[in-house]
Amino acid sequence: MTMAGTTPRRRVSLGGALPALTGLGTLIAFFAIMEVLIRSGGLNRFIVPPPSEIIASFPRIIVEEQVLSRFVMTLTECLTAGVMLTIVGVSGGVLMQRFKLLQQACETWVAALASAPVVLCYPLFLVIFGRNAWTIIMMGFVSGLPPVILKTLEGISGTRKVLVNVGRSFNLTPTQQFWKILFPAALPTIFVGIRLGLIFALINVVGVEFLINFGGLGQLINELAERYDLSGTYAAICFVVLVSVLFFMVLEKAERWLTRAE
Amino acid sequence: MTAPSPKPANADILVVDDVVVRFDTPDGPVTAVDHVSFGVRPGEFLSVIGPSGCGKSTLFNVIGGLLGHTSGVVSVCGETINSPHQSIGMVFQEESTFPWRSVTDNVAFPLELIGMPKAQRIERARHFIALVGLDGFENRYPNELSGGMRQRVSLARTLASEPKILLMDEPFAALDEQTRLLLGDKVLQIQQQLKQTTLLITHNITEAVQMSDRILVMTYRPGKVKRIVDIDLPRPRTSEIVGSEAFGRYVAQIWADLREEASRGMRDEEEHALHQTGAAS
């Protein structure tokens, strides 16, 4: 697999539920200890509110701060960026694979861009696009683009030689060779690229919302923090973390479903 | 295919005439195939055998039209081959099924290319799937099949294009010995049933003797024709023939030829390795 860490997927005879229960138990114990420490004054409750208070402020946040419409807003920005980076990224990768010279000239540039802190351009984007959703969408788009291009390129160039030869032995035209062999062979890798691109898009969309105090969930955290609504801030952060974890899980499921034949 | 009537020996369906393949390598030009000539008769099973490095895979790619040759002519039914030809169906040594297509869609691939309507090509595909003994697996994907089954899918896919000549490059090389023998039986049975002209590239003597009407033995680098052996064993054959005395004689005879070439290859490789480490240090 291509990501640095993958979930341990092997099922071994370690008593199925025990490790999962240990993990969950530790988490609950941690929150319980925090609760006790804060209530007993061992930790300053004006820095860390007790977990029970954070949980209690969830309904308040959801009702009073329109979390749902903010969530839809963030998701829309993220998916808009996702559509853009899929179209631009995949066609960019295909183009670079088609024209070797272009690949030789630009691949290192794209790779370098992937390792640069592109999100620091947000003040620049703010000037160019103004304080509106497009600044956020474009930031998500630009930071998610490199993995889509690179993975598309990797997928198509990495097609096994023998599959290319099978196509040649059946006398495929270059167009058929692309659509019947190279592209389907590259699809699983391209999906990995799109998944990575969407993850980067979400991270940067939420981050820029927070930084420029505009838009959906990111702005909510900023607002609550500026109001010194302590338990509200913590609750909003928890909500965003939960939403992003859910987002990754959905993306993984989608990817596995799309590549189920492989 | 219709059963061809017996034809005179000189009506070869595939002719390889004085073919030379030379590569440019960093160490200078290397002749992989050196003035090789032979013909394949309609309905015949011909094997090309040789030690590794004798250029038999190069020959496979040249006959299949995937690789250009330096001089000489390859022709099928009188047509010269410079690029892949529809009369030749190739089965590759490596796993070559499409992982994104089901067994049926894999086998229907060549039919799809000629624009056959969907219902019809599925029916045709089923016919060939049954022929290789994979009925019941039509809707499975390659990752759900064993290596031997996947190789049968590749075979069915190639057969579905109804080639005049079936060209196979060590199709069983990656399989274990028992699977290889059983699969050999299957191929032989299909070949007899379809009267399929077959050219098999292999380095396995047992396999070659078990299946072939004739065996062409190649020399180690540069690859030349060392000898062509007629295998005069009764048909139909199965892997049981491996135990017979006549079979053993053929194996011994071909091994005697090959042994010389293989040991030359081994010496050459040792020298090459020695030379390389010497140059590196």
Place this chain on the structure above:
Amino acid sequence: MPASAPVLSPVTLLRLVIILTVLAVWEFLSHSGWLYRDVVPSLLAIGRALFDLLAHGEYYFNLAVTAGEVGTALLLGGTLGLIVGIVLGANRFLSRAFESYLYYLGPTPKIIFFPVMIMWFGVGPGSKIALGTLSCFFPVALSAAAGMRQIDKVLIRVGKSFRASTAQMVFKIYLPAMRHPIINGVRLGLGVALIGTLLAETKLSNKGIGFLIIQAYSIFDMPRMYAMLIVLFILSIGANSVVGRLGGLDSIKRS
């Protein structure tokens, strides 16, 4: 490559064409007046700003502040990540209990924790370091855990067959065998630590590169902002490739 290449190679030529085209279009736009004033400043103005930036000590002071924060974050987060990663990689039970939490928390946006970090560590460098540490912990831990599990089991059996001690196993087998995933994790960690620290600086601070960028934005000094982004990108791409080269990632053929 042939020894003598009097004309430029096609690749270099294409690169030059692309760069020159971009610059020409840029310069054309800056003089066209189609866009808001100064969104696309002329190349000359950017060049002048770049020179101003690099000629004054103020920039180097802020660069040192940011570098110090990032370095500290990398050290703290990296060490912590390495320890956690090795423990998770060595113990299948712990890995199954906790690793999926790390795996899913890893790619969440970290900057949203900044208000909390301010409460805990104040408005000074402490909160920036904390955010950088938090960011870089996850990739290092996940890479180390995965790297630990990827070690070829036969190498471990070889070590044991020579009756190597635990320390010898760690230093002569485990760490050398995991070198590449670890370096790769550090590379990813450096990238996110840099982003976390800089973003935090743009949000609330009075020194550091992030502060300078947001200051240029607030006074609408676009040439200066471009100049700073250019230098920042060059520095971070350079740092990234240095870390990669230290680990020999470029020279390795088989992963």
